[in-house]
Amino acid sequence: MRIAYSVHDVRAAERRLMARVPEDALMLRAAAGLAAVCVRTLGRVSGARVVLLVGSGDNGGDALHAGARLARRGAGVRAVLLGGDRVHAGGLAALRRAGGRTVDPDQAAVALRRADLVVDGIVGIGGRGGLRPEAARVARQAAACGAPLVAVDLPSGIDADSGRVDGEAVRADVTVTFGAHKPGLLVDPGRGHAGVVHPVDIGLGPELAEATPVVRTLHHQEVADLLPVPGPESDKYRRGVVGVAAGSERYPGAAVLAVAGALRGGAGAVRYVGPPAEAVLARFPEVLVGTGRVQAWVAGSGLGDAPEARERLARALEDGVPTVVDADGLRMLDPAQRRGPRGPLVLTPHAGEAAALLGVARAEVEAQRLASVRRLARSTGATVLLKGSTTLIASPPGEGGADEDGGTVVANLNGSGWLATAGTGDVLAGLIGSLLAAGLAPADAAAVGAHLHGLAGALAPVPPTAGEVAEALPAAWGRLRDRG
Numbered sequence: 001m002r003i004a005y006s007v008h009d010v011r012a013a014e015r016r017l018m019a020r021v022p023e024d025a026l027m028l029r030a031a032a033g034l035a036a037v038c039v040r041t042l043g044r045v046s047g048a049r050v051v052l053l054v055g056s057g058d059n060g061g062d063a064l065h066a067g068a069r070l071a072r073r074g075a076g077v078r079a080v081l082l083g084g085d086r087v088h089a090g091g092l093a094a095l096r097r098a099g100g101r102t103v104d105p106d107q108a109a110v111a112l113r114r115a116d117l118v119v120d121g122i123v124g125i126g127g128r129g130g131l132r133p134e135a136a137r138v139a140r141q142a143a144a145c146g147a148p149l150v151a152v153d154l155p156s157g158i159d160a161d162s163g164r165v166d167g168e169a170v171r172a173d174v175t176v177t178f179g180a181h182k183p184g185l186l187v188d189p190g191r192g193h194a195g196v197v198h199p200v201d202i203g204l205g206p207e208l209a210e211a212t213p214v215v216r217t218l219h220h221q222e223v224a225d226l227l228p229v230p231g232p233e234s235d236k237y238r239r240g241v242v243g244v245a246a247g248s249e250r251y252p253g254a255a256v257l258a259v260a261g262a263l264r265g266g267a268g269a270v271r272y273v274g275p276p277a278e279a280v281l282a283r284f285p286e287v288l289v290g291t292g293r294v295q296a297w298v299a300g301s302g303l304g305d306a307p308e309a310r311e312r313l314a315r316a317l318e319d320g321v322p323t324v325v326d327a328d329g330l331r332m333l334d335p336a337q338r339r340g341p342r343g344p345l346v347l348t349p350h351a352g353e354a355a356a357l358l359g360v361a362r363a364e365v366e367a368q369r370l371a372s373v374r375r376l377a378r379s380t381g382a383t384v385l386l387k388g389s390t391t392l393i394a395s396p397p398g399e400g401g402a403d404e405d406g407g408t409v410v411a412n413l414n415g416s417g418w419l420a421t422a423g424t425g426d427v428l429a430g431l432i433g434s435l436l437a438a439g440l441a442p443a444d445a446a447a448v449g450a451h452l453h454g455l456a457g458a459l460a461p462v463p464p465t466a467g468e469v470a471e472a473l474p475a476a477w478g479r480l481r482d483r484g
Helices: 007-018 025-042 058-072 089-097 105-113 133-145 220-226 252-263 277-283 307-318 328-332 335-339 351-358 362-367 369-380 424-437 442-459 466-471 473-483
Strands: 049-054 076-081 101-103 117-121 149-152 174-178 196-200 241-245 269-272 296-299 323-325 345-347 383-386 391-394 409-412
Touching: 007 025, 025 058, 025 089, 025 117, 025 149, 025 174, 025 196, 049 058, 049 105, 049 133, 058 076, 058 089, 058 117, 058 149, 076 089, 076 105, 089 101, 101 105, 105 133, 117 133, 220 442, 220 473, 241 252, 241 307, 241 424, 252 269, 252 277, 252 424, 252 466, 296 307, 296 424, 307 323, 307 328, 323 424, 328 351, 345 369, 345 442, 351 362, 351 369, 351 383, 362 369, 369 383, 369 391, 369 409, 383 442, 391 442, 409 442, 424 442, 424 466, 442 466, 442 473, 466 473
Parallel strands: 049 076, 049 117, 076 101, 117 149, 149 174, 174 196, 241 269, 241 296, 296 323, 323 345, 345 383
Antiparallel strands: 383 391, 391 409
16 A cells, blocks of 8 residues: 655655754665665666766755765766755765765766666655756756666656646656655656655654545555455345446447446346347346346446437436446536435546546646546545546545545556556446445445456456456456455
8 A cells, every 4th residue: 555645744744853853864764765776776786887866955965865875885976966056065975975976967968878877866846847958958868878767756847746747857767755655656647757666764654644645545455355245144135236327229338348347346236227238138148127226326338329318327316326427427417417416426537528527628637637536526526536547536525534625535556558448447337336336435436446447457368358357357356355
């Protein structure tokens, strides 16, 4: 499990800890952890050539102190001083005492040409916007040199609180983060720049105990503990019945795939309402067809534009049970249905659908995924699962511990670009609906469904079809049970 705190809370924790420990103690702890990861990345330290990209903030100081440690072990260390005379004085003195040398930015390309490792200490967690021109030029040279790049705390140019990238930013192979994860390491597009993230404990744990995490992930044990398990007295109705109002004569596959996800989600039975029932029964003869009591609904996938499509969605919403609304159903939701009397909603938009619901451009959602999923949960009163390589799940105010500011967002990180294929969203919607029918709370159903879906994508053949992802769900359940 990874827990990310805001920059404000991390800095406040650091100030409280620094009031009780010697000056520079936190920086030296951070530098020791950073140097250790650099050693593992290099493999051989003596004779290795290390280039530090050093800005004017504390990240530059961390890099300089870590460079001093590497120099004492025999590495040839060069520091490109992008902060001019504002770089950390203590770190610079330590590097020079250890035999390290400094390089002007204009000479960075020469030093980088022979580098075995590059350390990015340009900008700290307080940085805003992309890299400045000189730093951007040197970062491009570092990327082109081919050496592994280790970022200090956060890749420079990434917004620590949101993962937003405005302009040029460092793309790291490894990020060494201190004290706690920052949201930008868990949320795209920043996550895509971070590479492998290594946390280093510098003693902030007790100081952050009272802070509310901004983002968290679920450990596999947490997911395993949430999986619905039938008891000795269970029957198909006690296990929960999920209704599926998906698909149409034009899009029969959406119905089949939503039902496939629902059948493998843990509920006792699936009830299908609407056309094309023949296609569903041909694939899944165990499905119940026609109206009847259900504990949750899945509505929207492949409904199309036929007049009866809105009626199918409205009937599901009027039932007063938890409902997953996906795809075409999102487009059909009007403001009264979003906020009016109904059961709990789980909305499952991709970035384009979220943009339409928010009335903004898709690019804005993609750049500000964390803010967007929170805003959508707040404006609709629904649990929102924003699809993507990092899937984000936000609860509405008053549910799942969320307050008006949004509470903690759950990030699912086991997704893959291979899941970006037609029909996988239908499978996910059915899976979440079945977990709701089995009794999971909306946020838990969304988080468990996303995790199972991502794991199934990893277990399916490559490249997978949506049907193969659905077929891999039982293996994903088994993998979670075995780990648990």
